[in-house]
Amino acid sequence: MNIYAVHLITFSPTRTSKQVGEAIVRGTGLSEITKTDLTLHPAEKLEIPETTLVVVTVPVYGGKVAPLALERMKCIHTSGAPVVLAVVYGNRAYEKALAELDAFISERGFKVIAGATFVGEHSYSTDKNPIAVGRPDADDLRFAENFGAKIRTKIETAAGMDRLYTVDVNRIQRPHQAFFPLFRFLRKVVKLRKSGVPMPRIPAVDVELCNHCGYCATHCPAGAIGKGDECSTDIEKCIRCCACVKGCPQKARTFDTPFAVLLADCFKRQKENRVIL
Structure with missing residues (x-):
């Protein structure tokens, strides 16, 4: 056919x-x-x-x-x-x-x-x-x-x-999937959650670096960032895709989550x- x-x-x-x-x-x-x-x-x-x-x-x-x-x-x-x-x-x-x-x-x-x-x-x-x-x-x-x-x-x-x-x-x-890296990851996740360490829910913004170019507002798929208010993120809308972080021309946005450390350490292969x- x-x-x-x-x-x-x-x-x-x-x-x-x-x-x-x-x-x-x-x-x-x-x-x-x-x-x-x-x-x-x-x-x-x-x-x-x-x-x-x-x-x-x-x-x-x-x-x-x-x-x-x-x-x-x-x-x-x-x-x-x-x-x-x-x-x-x-x-x-x-x-x-x-x-x-x-x-x-x-x-x-x-x-x-x-x-x-x-x-x-x-x-x-x-x-x-x-x-x-x-x-x-x-x-x-x-x-x-x-x-x-x-x-x-x-x-x-x-x-x-x-x-x-x-x-x-x-x-x-x-x-x-090798067993030991996965086991190590799961064990560390349990420990992290029990520790009570607060998890970030939205990216952080360096107000000194942000020049309000509007890139993040234009490229946010969830509409969580308003044009002209680029230093704020709607916590209810943000899906943590990090498009704003990866695309920011000024590197003004970061999403510093402990899970990034665990993922990088346990899933190198x-x-x-x-x-x-």
Whole structure:
């Protein structure tokens, strides 16, 4: 069977998920490309044709799909369009995020024909506490493009839509996780929580460095920062994606959480990307 169009749907505050999605799309070789970026705005009511391949890429926060990403996809539906799902996590674990995305997307009429888990630089990563820095890197993106090419082959070799088989994303191979670093991380998390050390809920702002350029307000996916009031962050809206921290031209914003230290210490070994199709 032939499909000529591909539609990329992504939520990507720090551009890791977007890079992965764009690489998958490139790999398919399909020329008719539509993109829906949900990072700053929800999708309007959108009905996707059955003859369009859809690629959905989202970040993982705390082992779950970013809740705001799901909220902004609620109005997207189809009557059987094939979809590829990819979750991007910060080198710790994606837990049940891929299965969660599968259930959400399937409820909206999509046919899941492939799934993937990719590593992206962690939102909490800093120069002092690096966590999967620079990922997805060139090798990751080549891997994503090859994945896209395999998806195109799967579609072309199917005799028809009814022969384009779905996948069970729960059967995807998990990346290798050494026992002792994980045990050390869990033990330290328990100790940290018992200590009563207050956890930051929003980024801190150095008012001496902030020049009110408005970058953070423009790029905050949750609308937690107001234009002209860049030194404040709405604690109820902030999703701790750290887009404002990583993108601030003046380096005026920081998110100094003890979890960054633990993640950098316990998950130094880089995990592998995995796919199922």
